[in-house]
Amino acid sequence: MLMNMKDLLVVAQKNKFAVPAFNTSSSMILKGVMEGCREKKSPVIIAIHPDELSFLEDSFIATVREEIMNSNIPGVIHLDHGGTFAQVMRAIHCGFTSVMIDASLLSFEENIAITKKVIEAAHPVNVSVEAELGTIGTTGNGGGEAGTEQIIYTQPDTVKEFVERTGVDTLAIAIGTSHGIYPKNMKPKLKLDLLKEIRGIVDIPLVLHGGSSNTDSEIAEAVRLGISKINISSDIKDAFYKKCREVLQDPDIREPNAIYPPCIEAMKEVVYAKLELFNDIDKVKYYK
Secondary structure (H helix, E strand, O other), X not given: OEOOHHHHHHHHHHHOOOEEEEEOOOHHHHHHHHHHHHHOOOOEEEEEOHHHHHHHOOHHHHHHHHHHHOOOOOEEEEEEEEOOHHHHHHHHHOOOOEEEEOOOXXXXXXXXXXXXXXXXXXXXXXXXXXXXXXXXXXXXXXXXXXXXXXXXXXXXXXXXXXXXXXXXXXXXEOOOOEEOOOOOOOOOOOOHHHHHHHHOOOOOOEEEOOOOOOOHHHXXXXXXXXXXXXXXXXXXXXXXXHHHHHHOOOOOOOOHHHHHHHHHHHHHHHHHHHHHHOOOOOOHHHHO
């Protein structure tokens, strides 16, 4: 069941679970994510950012659409961290059902202006729009995803005005996460009081980026406090490619069906863990 983000997350918000947005950069990763979510009857978001799309190319989106439409779970194809109007329009034209315009490094007024421009193009064709206030941090190994060295936390007093003036469908907020796998000397810490304050100001679905490596207890509490979508990229890729390196130690293995199945299974263990952590298991029943 192919949906847009607004329709998917309204249900998640009402029923107090979060839908994972798994960054998908190959057909093997897509296969593992969709298999795991079908097995657990879990709604899913297939997220692809512009760097990933430059490798996959537009034709891959037809594959994702077919995979979701032929499954028995609700799903969204989402452009993650679209940085320009042109990138967003490319995504809409090739079949994404949700787009993010990340103008968080621009001024408040510039962020509002480009978000409104994207919404004017997206909403008439039933594509939902995510924006960002504040900036996610970066660990330096986030695989091409945006971020700043110092997290710029979302300011609660700007949230209501931004949502009212843009009409945005979902909002990514900065409460203490960073893209990528955290180095040993970097300890993530969520400002859950800030999340609680923002949740009390607006009623649209809230998004958490950089969800890899935060403690399970913090993530679970963030879901309880009103986060409806959590982005996961590094964790699933790390599991997949670690297993690939192990399998490829055998110099005689060369067939994809010999190399990739154990890598997919290793990644699916992470998928299962995130679905449980986000309270997303067996939530397909709410979309009947």
